[in-house]
Amino acid sequence: MKEPTPSFFKAVFAIAHKDLAAEFRSRELLSAMLVFSMLVILIFNFALELDVKVRQSVTAGVLWTTFAFAGTLGLNRSMAVEKDRGCMDGLLLAPVDRSAIFFGKAISNLAFMLVVEAIVIPLYAMLYNETRIFQWEFLGVLLLGSIGYISVGTLLSAMSVQTRTRDVLLPILLFPVAVPVLLASVKASGGIVAGLPFEEILAPLNLLIVYDVIFLATSFMIFDYVVEE
């Protein structure tokens, strides 16, 4: 008991598990993200002329716009829960490397975003009569894009949550930084829907992978300084 041996991976798992268990009970975060996403999809559905050509060209843009804004809602709420009741201090007091907090929060944020995507994608397919989004390649790009967006979003939400204007500040900070991942995701997923050969989507796909690796590594290195007083 006197010499506890906290493990980095156990701490990461504990944080992610705690977030998922709390959200499973309250459903505050997921319901807000889902309602927002469905509204966006519906509005675009009414606003756009849905002939085959337009549908093909807007699919990636509509979906990534929806996921980016819904993701921001989730990121804000997820970190605010820690800050508002002082729980961030509880996490910082644990005798583990503080980057474990980043990875734990990132995993739970990613899980929430993937749940929203898993519900929104079939809904989009139904409303827009678009089945090419069920290809494995498309889902793979969705996963890579979500990882990049969530990794930079989790880091920036840890910064913005310290301020009074956190709800406004996060999108202002996040969207410019996330432009490469959003552009690459839209390009790659748009190419897949359009049925382009793999060579043509390789460049945005590579950018996406590089972006994911860079942001995960950067967050691992600087998270301690971001949360420090």
Place this chain on the structure above:
Amino acid sequence: MIEVKKLIKRFGLKTILKGLDFTVQPGEFVALLGPNGAGKTTFLRILASLSRPSLGSVKVAGYSLPNESAKVRARLGVVSHMPLLYPDLTAEENLQFYARMYGLQNQASRITEVLGMVGLEARRKDLVRTFSRGMQQRLAIGRAIIHDPEVVLFDEPYTGLDQDASEMLDEVLRSVAAKGRTVVMTSHDLARAEDLATRFDVLTRGVIVSSGSREDFKNSNLLDFYKKALEA
């Protein structure tokens, strides 16, 4: 157990702690008193490794801050006026989460022991959001001692508690201190501090201006000691 020398803490151009010296022996219960804005919370946050000192040396349980902060955190428990608990988890789940974060072995038995100690065994399966402020504060103490720390820091633990809850918290604090732990508590409640602590330090304008034990003010009381310290 705690050794602080020439501690300075600045936030921008403002200096909050101005060369503070502070020593606590193992097993001592020190009440840190002082007016609002004196720097008590800032000082406790530095001891808890939640804030970096600008200058000076800080050692807790033999380890220096901020270089060995993980080792300090493993030996330290903190209770503030915020419970640091998750309202959508049960009492047991909250303790389970912190037990995992501290890498404890035998988590189930330790959680049962701690819940018994803070008198919440019957409510272990209840969500924390259904708890009264007093119950949350008792569970917060359970959270802080789950890893059996050598040093416990209390920052205004009585804030927002009614008389009954405060009395219940007194008992829990006594039992925490009775285990031989070193305790530092900030409080504005002088009567409670006098009842619980063995030493009283007055922090004002960024330095400790006076320090004394109960024996030092035999014919007076803590209020007189405190007033004199502030007037000096």
